[in-house]
Amino acid sequence: MGKFYTIFIGGGTPSLLKANHIDRILSCLNKSYDLSNVKEFTIEANPGEAPKDRLKDLKSMGINRLSIGVQSLQPQLLKFLTRIHSKEQVFETYNNARASGFNNINCDLIYSIPNQTLNMWNQDLSTIIKMEPEHISAYALTVEKGTDLFSMVYNNKITMPSDRQGGEWFIKTHDILSYNGYQPYEISNFSKAGFECRHNLHYWDIDPYLAFGPSAHGFDGIHRWNNARSLDQYIERIRTEKSPISKIERIELFDYLNELIGFGLRMRKGVDINMIPIDHQKEFQKKIVLVSKKYPDCFQSASDIISLTQKGMLHSDRIIPELIF
Structure with a gap:
């Protein structure tokens, strides 16, 4: 698999794990893999479920990035989303993270929620921006x-x-x-300079990655797989020394091409035509010409790089399917 540059412990709610549980996970990883090149180590945390002492322990273990599942700061919207935290707990978790030494924090937000108004969304954005996290994810x-x-x-x-x-x-x-210094490096992800999520970029660049835990997905550059969804089933397979993998598929050329185009156009950096096998470059360029006529002002190009404008990003769910092979 080569060198490892990022680790991401996601949810569930991994911040509920005690420090010794995280330490055991890292010990197991270190026995099998060289983690000396890891530069970004993220853990997810829900507001109100990551007390200050636990955050300090996580930071001392080498975890250097925290992703907080804010979602909304509006009580009625949090209730609709079945989130059990409050706005005050968002502030508390964020401040505790800063006090624990985290200098790379992401806040996850959601918009286009039923009964949400534009004014509510503006309020949430304004409040989060004033908190000054390094990264903001905003998903519809x-x-x-x-x-x-x-x-x-x-x-x-x-x-x-x-x-x-x-x-x-x-x-x-x-x-x-x-306007406030968070550049959109992907359709739903914004960061201050130098704080793009390396782990997500790893996915979007179609690089290999390992996966552990129920429902986790992995990719070795040729095959993509997913583990058993059921926690009980996953544990039983591990206990009986069976593979936890429930599905595996080989990534064929056109699968790779479609992911290259799909992920690439969702990112600000776009698609480098030279990354497409030469036998398919002309066909892709023809597709671009046809689709750009159907969706004017949605594409921009620089040298051999094709990317979407802001208008193109808005219509990406319609544009990208028309470009894949």
Whole structure:
């Protein structure tokens, strides 16, 4: 697998683990892998579930980046999202992280929530910006089949914001964060200079990564796999010395090309045409010409780099499927 540059402990809620549990995880990793090149070590934390002493312990273990699941600062929206924390706990967790020595903090936010107003969203953005985290993730709430949200929307119990409203919020979010020094290096991710999430960039650049734990996904450069979703099943497989992998697939050329295009266009740096096999470069360029006529002012190019404008980012869910092979 080569050298490792990032570690990300995600959720669930890993900040609920005691320090000795995290220490055991790291000890196991160190026995099998060389972690001497790790530069970014992230752990996720929900507000109110990461006391100061635990944060200090995590920092002392080498964890140098904290991702806080803020989601919203509005009580009624937190209730809708079934989050159990309060606005005050967001501030407490953030301040405790700073006091514990964390100088690389991400705040996760969600917009396009039913009954959310643009004024509410502006208030949340303004408050978070004043806190000065190094990184902000701002995701539009999506309706996915099989979820309670999908059922409520399908049965007309709630109404999602319109596409027009969502577009307005998207543009507003990019403009406000850019003005305040948070550059959009990916559609939903913004950072101060030098604080882009290296771990996420690793995914989006289609680099190999290992995965541990139920539902975790891994990639070795040729095969992508996912572990058993059930915690009980995962534990049982480990206990009986069986592989926890429940599905594995080989990534074929066109899978790679489509991910290269899809991930690349979601990022500010765009797609380098030279990364596309030469046999398919002309076809891709033809697609760009056709799609750019259908979606004017959505593309920009510099040398051999094709990227989306802000308008293109807004319409990326429509544009990207028309460019893949």
